[in-house]
Amino acid sequence: MEEGRKIIKKEELREAEVRENDSYLIPHTSYLLPPTIGLTKESFYDSEVDQIVCWLNNGIDIIHLRKPNATEEEIKNLLEVIPSHFHSRITLHQHYTLSEKYNVGGIHFKEFQRKELNTATLKVWKKKGLRLSSSVHHMDEIPEIPTLFNYLFLSPVFDSTSKIGYNSNKEILKRMKKERFPHHQIIALGGITPKTLSELDGSSFTGVAILGYLWNASSEEIKNKAFELQSSWKTLDLMP
Numbered sequence: 001m002e003e004g005r006k007i008i009k010k011e012e013l014r015e016a017e018v019r020e021n022d023s024y025l026i027p028h029t030s031y032l033l034p035p036t037i038g039l040t041k042e043s044f045y046d047s048e049v050d051q052i053v054c055w056l057n058n059g060i061d062i063i064h065l066r067k068p069n070a071t072e073e074e075i076k077n078l079l080e081v082i083p084s085h086f087h088s089r090i091t092l093h094q095h096y097t098l099s100e101k102y103n104v105g106g107i108h109f110k111e112f113q114r115k116e117l118n119t120a121t122l123k124v125w126k127k128k129g130l131r132l133s134s135s136v137h138h139m140d141e142i143p144e145i146p147t148l149f150n151y152l153f154l155s156p157v158f159d160s161t162s163k164i165g166y167n168s169n170k171e172i173l174k175r176m177k178k179e180r181f182p183h184h185q186i187i188a189l190g191g192i193t194p195k196t197l198s199e200l201d202g203s204s205f206t207g208v209a210i211l212g213y214l215w216n217a218s219s220e221e222i223k224n225k226a227f228e229l230q231s232s233w234k235t236l237d238l239m240p
Helices: 010-016 048-056 072-081 084-089 111-116 119-127 139-144 170-176 194-200 219-233
Strands: 036-039 062-065 090-092 106-109 131-136 151-154 186-189 207-210
Touching: 048 062, 048 072, 048 084, 048 219, 062 072, 062 084, 084 090, 106 111, 111 131, 119 131, 131 139, 139 151, 139 170, 194 219
Parallel strands: 036 062, 036 207, 062 090, 090 106, 106 131, 131 151, 151 186, 186 207
Antiparallel strands: none
16 A cells, blocks of 8 residues: 555445535435435436335435436426425435425536636625536546536446447546545546446545446335345445
């Protein structure tokens, strides 16, 4: 191990999560584990709300409503049927003005959107009390990204389980086991399952975002999946 590099254990995570840039506006359902974020499928389906609520009750801290082709009315209708006490744990990927009406907790900017934003605009959203997140695919860009973002999705860490042919960038995990980004919260995205979680051991990721593994499951199956995810998390030691 490199000198000066400390491995942080699960029990120490809550103390390590205090950051100068108020990064931990992130709600937690399990205080001994790093944040676990879910992303919805792009399409709507009948049991979606039940599954979203079930996951929010079983270990998922934040749900990103990622519906790139959805109209504002469709996102509004979805928010209407998600119980309002969960809205602070929802992040919107579009139609951001709905965040005020529904007291949504966060908004997410695509990589190209982030590059077009200026600091003043980010501060306006930040003053509204929103979590800000974005995506990044090239690690060399991370130090230049404004620290106003509460967290960043870095992908693809593993082969995607939801996008055929969207394969991992193996350099990401190698570098995340050697490098730290103390001013940014980096969330692993792409192919996250209980099996691949173990490969994050010793890395500087501060949480995971999951898509394919979460959906198309009954309530009982979701509870079993949640148990498997949390059991895998408990085996990991992460760098602060």
